[in-house]
Amino acid sequence: MTESPPTEPVFDPFAPGFTDDPYPHYAEMREHAPVHRHPLGFWLLTRYEDVSWLLRAGLSVEERNVAEGNPLREMREATYGDQMPRFDGRSMLDRDPPDHTRLRRLVSKAFTPRALRALRPQVVDLVDGMLDAMARARHVDLIESLAFPLPFAVIAKMLGTPSSDHERIRELTGVVVRSLEPVADPDLVSAIVSADHELGGIAAEMIAWKRENPADDLLTALINAEDEGDVLDEDELIAQTLLLYIAGHETTVSLIGGGTLALLRDPGQTALLRDDPGLVANAVEEMLRYDSPVQASRRITVEPVTVGGVEIPAGAFVTASLASANRDERFWGPDAGELRLNRENARQHVSFGAGPHHCLGASLARMEAGIVFERMTARFPRLAQDGEVRWNGRINLRGPSYLPVSTG
Template sequence: MTDTVVSFQPFDPSFLADPYPQYEALRGSVPVERHEFGFWALWRHADVTAMLKDRLSVEDTNVTTFGPMREVYDEIYGEADMQRRGGGVSMLDRDPPDHTRLRRLVSQAFTPKTVERLVPVIQDLVDEALDRIADEGSVDLIEALAFPLPFAVISEMMGMPEDNVDRLRELSSLIVRSLEPVPDAEVVRQILAADIEMAERTAEAIAWKRQHPADDLLTALINAEEAGDALTDEELIAQVVLLYVAGHETTVNLIGNGTLALLNHPEQAAIWRDRPDLDDNAVEELLRYDSPVQFTRRVTLEDYEVDGLTIPKGCFVMASLGSANRDEAVFGPDAGVIKLDRPNAKQHASFGGGVHHCLGNALSRREAKAALSSLFRRFPNLVLAGTPTRNERINLRGVTDLPVTVY
């Protein structure tokens, strides 16, 4: 193992189409690497999951504040009021104790009971979408189901005014690009402009909700308090933006990737149709097999030892969730095969780990289970009607369209 320039080629068209052969080669040859772009990369399950549990920093790891993008970030934001910075105080980008405090307050509102209460709402939305698909016969499944479902669910959960929802969906789709490793300057300008507008719209919605409280997540976040501590307006805006952005595209990709995997492996779809007892494990295996999020990132707070190699203090580290999920050392020699009854499927790293384990994981699982189990049971003869288009993103892996026909 060395700390020299490595073979990871994130912009290679073959990687964007299918990253898993490259991951396999990297796990076997240089599982801890320093890339020519300046970051370090981890590829093995043991190293990735250990890093997620260790107290490495997440602050200043957003691509819009890292390296050459910092100048663009400052140019767009300038001295803007923090209320106009949707990601400015998000718990996603904060270390303890700030992260601990924010997560504790948000968790008061985002409870398992809240998610369970949404189950019939999710199923109704899925059934309505499937009715429309049945009427049309041939559809783009991303546009017909995977894309609208998560946003409808989070908007219902938030109790967001309806006149805000369509524009928030557009803005969310732009902001989520900030999770890509190396966007160009123009993309960063678009991200930050969308971030500011979404923060402003969220502030307006919060002001409206203070005057019209209801039994919803936004009201609960406004009222969240512990020992006299509550979310400031800036923190409240940031958490709402985070829940929208993080809760949307990742679930879109989970449903899209899962559907495509099952269409390409119809024998697995048939097994699932006949075995409702596999509903939960099937979702875990689909999360493992083709993760909607391929990387997470940290900054070392001190010299960090991995497999006998020292990553110096202050280094930017990319941990490959997608590679960890296909590690033969954990999932066996058939790690590259989809098996909905895989006993240890839940050992995947798709929701991260440690203190930053995805807060919305239960909601995402519920949405995927309802969408995919209902889709393949209602339409047992569902088939691809064309070649799906990969979104060509390094981190948020998905498809932009998924043409299907039902019979």
């Protein structure tokens, strides 16, 4: 009697415990279904070689190229109906060239090495002030005390927006990012649409205020580019502002929170960093590899492509699992699942993507995290976890939502 061949696993991000620790599931997909056609109408790539190729292949990101009748497209349209968020598809994140090229060029001026060098002393001051407050309190939630407020304050400063809006923007962006996850709850859909509308109104008011109060900041630069005859329309200007707020802080929150948790769980690696502060830049790269703040990135085929010996048709959603690629033993070796702050090729992770859509704010995130880990490990050599971590429950923008620590 012959045994039946094993059934190919199905990617199930709703499985119990997945968002707390998705890595065992990714390992199973890499081994048994590295190019996986999901019943919901998308393809999932989990091996480093395939993910790296997809990110650099120049495929589309515009959903208009998805084939009619695609189950995922139909589900999204059915979920939102005529309530589709106004700015969906208007940011550079969701645009192909030449629009992507134009928008990226406008925004990139704020992320030059010179601009970041000028910003660094202000980031140091912010970090030191937050560490001072942590030292006084002794028992804190690291996310609320440091990981969240730091990158939010930095991107708000870069944009030059009024501080009176910051708290409400923080609340609203926390709702809007849920649109990047699978959504079925009608109440959540309504909340996302409402938050998107309110955020758009706040951004429009900011832009109007900034026209009357120009300064040497990113928002003024975007406005001037529009006013000087570029083809940025008002919705595009608002969409880039909202993207910068969301992308400018959400991923760095998870980098700082997840990186700290990884250190707390591995005292040997923490000691390595404390004894050799010069290791901090590479340590940040390894933290990015070990637990990617953005777990996946998607592309859309405009013609058939072959990946890993499997043909994917035109008009298909293809999801690259960045988190899985960053743990692929075929590329990283047998210790791929371990934190190694001195890993020589750590910078080859794909956490910031690659190709035309490589994360524009990668250098900013690296700078912020580097300052945090250099100063926090020196300031709090006995930093310890002080309770159970809670995860944010997201599939894509995954990270701790609560990390209690004691400063020693």
